Amino acid sequence: MSCPWPPTSENVNVSEAQTVVSLALYNVVSWIIGATEEPTLDYYVNIADDLHLKVVSLCQDIVYLASKGRKQTPKSLTLGLTVRHLTGSTRIVSLLNRLGHCASWDTVLSLDTSLAQLTLVERDKIPKGFSKRAPTTLVWDNIDYGEETLSGRGTTHHTNGIMLQSLAIEPMSTAIRQPLRKRVSSFKAPPQMPIEPYHQSKRQGLQNLNQPLQAATCRMDTHFAAQAELAYVFVKSTFTDRCAIPSWTGFHTLLQCENALQKSALYYLPVIEASPTEMSTVNTILKRSVQIADQLELDHIVLVFDQAIYAKAQQIRWKNDGFMQRLVIRLGEFHTCMSYLSILGKRFGAAGLQDILIESEVVAPGSINGVINGHHLQSQHESS
Structure with a gap:
């Protein structure tokens, strides 16, 4: 070779x-x-x-x-x-x-x-396949190895991040890397990057909520999507041979051109050796995300969390003007669906939804609380 x-x-x-x-x-x-x-x-x-x-x-x-x-x-x-x-x-x-x-x-x-x-x-370099000034998404979540101990303590709770780019706009130069020395079976691990303690003070909500929204622009962006969804419902309900009509995902795939979906570039970020449930770890995640944005020459960068980390990240972001200007934080699609189903359960659970699901044998009585709260995913999938 x-x-x-x-x-x-x-x-x-x-x-x-x-x-x-x-x-x-x-x-x-x-x-x-x-x-x-x-x-x-x-x-x-x-x-x-x-x-x-x-x-x-x-x-x-x-x-x-x-x-x-x-x-x-x-x-x-x-x-x-x-x-x-x-x-x-x-x-x-x-x-x-x-x-x-x-x-x-x-x-x-x-x-x-x-x-x-x-x-x-090469951890401080821009990974191959990524480019500067290209929209980038960072996904942060816990990474647990699932060790079993008698007391339940001493298990591994680290934080892992993934960087994603849909398409490289400006290809990076492929410099020839220097070969490393062979026949090396061990090396000294680098010192762990310190995590700055974060002392939480009084909670602060999102400020400046009275900013006007550009409704016309939002309607323009969603106009085609609304027409496509209406056309799908109309065709699906009136066409006699429903097998000839693709599913929801297949229908929208056919509407896109052949080269609409590009292979995304993926890179695993260095592991943070701390649990993401701690506020200090979440603060470190936000700081490292800003550093990555600076390295990629981006004004904004999108961060994706689950529900637990999302709540802590927003509490820190709302108190920091630098984070507010640079970071766009959102829930992942999976946890967004869980939150939406939980809202439906709270709104219609006591109005007969629980009885309908149990009497129709869609959900077992022992699982109805999990479905209403948006956490019993298997029952939600079956009921949908």
């Missing part, structure tokens, strides 16, 4: 894996298994896609065995790293290595360590 160490996901896909397989080897293996009878050594023969993956995998094993493990292939590295993450077993990785399918345990451990070092080196 010609890429610098350590190889990343861009260097171990199928197209890159074929570059380590010579044309003659690929064609000979394809002839041996009967995938093709095309007699040529001028180009890679054409075979079925499912056979292509298997032939490339087999050819990588041959390259790895012929070099006695000195030439690493994408398969030998990724298979060993995957098995290590899934099982953590030295014996399984060593067994696959003896059969010639993956790299040795020491090589896999060195690769895992080098990838961690690469993450630390």
Whole structure:
């Protein structure tokens, strides 16, 4: 492999894996298994896609065995790293290595360590696939490992963030990164970034609520959506063959052009080693989000939280003019639906909605409170 160490996901896909397989080897293996009878050594023969993956995998094993493990292939590295993450077993990785399918345990451990070092080196840079001055969304939530202890204490409660961009407007320059040193199985973790204590004072609500709204602009933006929804309801209710009409999602997908949905760029942010239920952690999240916005040269950046973190984030944001100008905080779609269903339950629960759901056997009597409160998600899905 010609890429610098350590190889990343861009260097171990199928197209890159074929570059380590010579044309003659690929064609000979394809002839041996009967995938093709095309007699040529001028180009890679054409075979079925499912056979292509298997032939490339087999050819990588041959390259790895012929070099006695000195030439690493994408398969030998990724298979060993995957098995290590899934099982953590030295014996399984060593067994696959003896059969010639993956790299040795020491090589896999060195690769895992080098990838961690690469993450630390490039964590302050704009990730590849992202661009400046492009609309960006940050999603923050808790990340728990679910350990079980006798007292219930001592479990892991950290905070994880994800950065999203729908489409890169200005492609970033792809500078050649410097390779890291191989055969390194351990390294010293960097010091934890301090979390500044946040002392909560008297609660303060949102100020300046009397600002005029641009109703005409809102009507203009929602005019097409209202017409499309009305057309869907009309067609669905009057068309005799309902199977020919797509579902709600399929209907709106057909209204979009073919290239309307772009693949989003995704990047995992460094983990904050603190629980997001603490006000100090939430304050740290907001500060780091502003730093990311500055790095991307954005005036505003969108933050998405669940209900618990959303309430704390708004309390801090309403007291800070800098946060008010730079951060747009909203609930995720899932928690927005939960809040909406909870509103319906509070409004119509005592007006007969509970009796209707129970008598129609849509919801069991023991689950009706969860449905009315907007937290029993399975029953909500069945009732809808």
